Amino acid sequence: MPRLNFYAVLIAVAAYFLLSGISIQDRLLLSTLHQIERSALVEPSATELFEGAMAGMMQILANEYGDGYSTYIPPSRLTRYQDDLYNRYTGFGIWSRIFEQDEEKTLFVGYPFADSPAYHAGLRSGDQIVKIDGTPIAGKTNREIFSLLGQSREAESQLSVLPFGQTEIQDFFVLREMNRLDSVEGDFRDAESRTFLLETHPRIGYIRITSFTESTANEFRSALDKMMQSGAESFILDLRDNSGGDVRNSIMIAQMLIAPSPENNVIVTVRPRNGPERKRTFGSTPPRCTLPMVVLINGETASSSEILAAALQDYQRATVVGTRSFGKGVIQSIMPLPFQLGMLQLTNAEYLRPNGANIHRRVDAVDSDDWGVVPDIVVESSESQQLAVLLYRSLRSNVISPQREAVLAMFRRMIIEEQNGQEGAPFDLRGTAPYYDVQIDEAVRLLQ
Numbered sequence: 001m002p003r004l005n006f007y008a009v010l011i012a013v014a015a016y017f018l019l020s021g022i023s024i025q026d027r028l029l030l031s032t033l034h035q036i037e038r039s040a041l042v043e044p045s046a047t048e049l050f051e052g053a054m055a056g057m058m059q060i061l062a063n064e065y066g067d068g069y070s071t072y073i074p075p076s077r078l079t080r081y082q083d084d085l086y087n088r089y090t091g092f093g094i095w096s097r098i099f100e101q102d103e104e105k106t107l108f109v110g111y112p113f114a115d116s117p118a119y120h121a122g123l124r125s126g127d128q129i130v131k132i133d134g135t136p137i138a139g140k141t142n143r144e145i146f147s148l149l150g151q152s153r154e155a156e157s158q159l160s161v162l163p164f165g166q167t168e169i170q171d172f173f174v175l176r177e178m179n180r181l182d183s184v185e186g187d188f189r190d191a192e193s194r195t196f197l198l199e200t201h202p203r204i205g206y207i208r209i210t211s212f213t214e215s216t217a218n219e220f221r222s223a224l225d226k227m228m229q230s231g232a233e234s235f236i237l238d239l240r241d242n243s244g245g246d247v248r249n250s251i252m253i254a255q256m257l258i259a260p261s262p263e264n265n266v267i268v269t270v271r272p273r274n275g276p277e278r279k280r281t282f283g284s285t286p287p288r289c290t291l292p293m294v295v296l297i298n299g300e301t302a303s304s305s306e307i308l309a310a311a312l313q314d315y316q317r318a319t320v321v322g323t324r325s326f327g328k329g330v331i332q333s334i335m336p337l338p339f340q341l342g343m344l345q346l347t348n349a350e351y352l353r354p355n356g357a358n359i360h361r362r363v364d365a366v367d368s369d370d371w372g373v374v375p376d377i378v379v380e381s382s383e384s385q386q387l388a389v390l391l392y393r394s395l396r397s398n399v400i401s402p403q404r405e406a407v408l409a410m411f412r413r414m415i416i417e418e419q420n421g422q423e424g425a426p427f428d429l430r431g432t433a434p435y436y437d438v439q440i441d442e443a444v445r446l447l448q
Contacts, residue, residue: 029053033049036049051342054072054342058070058071066362067330069332069347070344070345072342072343072344073342073345085245086213087183087211087213087215088178088180088181089180090176091177091179092116092117092157092159092174092175093112093177094110094112094118094123095111095394096110100418101417105138105140105142105145106137107128107129108126108127108129109123109124110394110398111125112400114182116179117177118172119400121174123172124163124400125164125398125399125401126164126165126401127162127164128161128164129159129160130162131160132149133148133158134158155176157174159173159174164406183211183215184220185210186206186223186397188397188399189397189400189404192400194223195230196224196230197227197230198236201448203231204232205227205228205230205232205235205236206238207224207227207235207236207237207238208238208397209239209253209305210242211245212242212246212249213249214249215249216246216249217248217249217253217256221256221288224288224289233291233292234291234292234294235291235293236293236440236444236447237294238296239295240298240322240390241301241390242304242305243303243305244302244304244306244328246304247268247304249304250305251280254267254282255267256287258311258317259315260315265281265282266354267282267354268310268311269351269353269356271349273349293312293317293318294318294320294321294443295309297320297321297322297323298439299323299326301322301373302327302328303328305325306327306373309373310353310354310359311353314355315354320377321439322378323378323380324375326361326372327372328359328360328361329351329358329360329361331347332347333345357370358370359372379439381438381439388419391415392412392415393437
């Protein structure tokens with residue numbers, strides 16, 4: 001940054017702080033930044049110094065106070081941060097998977113996102129990508145492969161592909177564009193639309209929420225209506241591996257499912273550091289769905305997912321199955337910084353479940369303390385089982401292919417081989433789900 005520009009920013013920042021009640025420590029920080037920029041033997045830029053100071057303050061919150069959720073987002077990371085926040089992805093619009101056998105890597109299209117450039121170009125689940133812009137996949141590291149996939153955002157690329165079930169390579173020309181990912185999934189796709197009933201138990205509905213975004217409540221409402229219109233008599237709500245997101249949408253979904261009691265209509269209580277508690281309550285609209293239900297959670301169920309699971313449990317609206325949730329019961333406010341200097345994500349409040357118990361797991365918490373959501377029925381699974389089920393569930397929910405069963409069989413075989421190549425007991429993907437998912441199996445048993 002040129003010196004004149006630096007002084008302009010410095011004066012603007014100083015003026016901003018002066019108007020907002022600057023302290024002596026704030027003045028010293030600005031003075032130190034100025035001294036380093038003017039006199040240090042090395043010559044870091046003003047931007048590096050500012051971003052380093054911001055990151056250092058956030059590190060104090062994490063190291064000394066256990067708040068690992070507050071963070072500074074510099075301008076260089078802002079686009080990626082906002083894409084994650086709104087469940088957006090820039091690229092071909094494919095969920096790809098690298099399988100490795102005998103030191104040989106193969107890159108498969110797990111599934112193209114609906115309405116994505118890849119889908120419109122003709123790529124389908126199970127297709128094998130052989131080359132990207134003439135560069136062979138064979139012999140590349142995983143990092144190199146994903147680097148090839150994530151190159152220039154708007155350029156058209158040539159993908160050399162071996163379509164599933166065929167023997168001749170074809171070339172597809174695909175643009176990288178912004179894609180919005182669904183946050184609500186069903187059990188499988190049928191005729192290229194989602195089906196929200198378990199294939200093996202068509203009277204039991206199944207809805208999986210992968211994250212909470214600004215559109216999740218609308219997606220869930222549509223899925224719920226389709227599920228009930230299809231004849232569901234009960235349903236499974238899968239919140240496993242959902243790390244949270246937009247709290248407002250989580251609360252809106254609770255309102256669709258729960259009829260509050262006359263003496264208690266609190267969904268969640270927000271307790272800030274300063275100021276009175278705020279209670280988020282139910283409205284006067286009756287719940288949209290009253291079918292019997294089971295909620296699935298695990299150790300990666302966090303934040304907004306825990307708020308929803310806790311409300312369903314406290315109102316005895318659902319049986320909760322799985323393993324104890326993560327225990328993230330704090331809220332971060334997103335604050336854009338002036339002068340386009342980035343964003344601050346700052347923890348400034350915590351959540352309490354409807355019964356008043358704590359959700360957040362503090363640094364010194366032990367298992368006997370109140371935190372997270374403890375299932376009504378604990379069903380354990382090994383880490384390898386959880387990872388395999390997560391991978392296969394993602395594929396099963398999204399596979400788009402006229403040869404769906406054959407594609408799923410291929411992926412199932414690859415996952416089994418990959419798991420059995422590791423240490424541990426032989427692994428299989430079998431069960432009433434119809435693959436090895438002990439938690440869905442238990443949910444089915446309860447609902448039957």
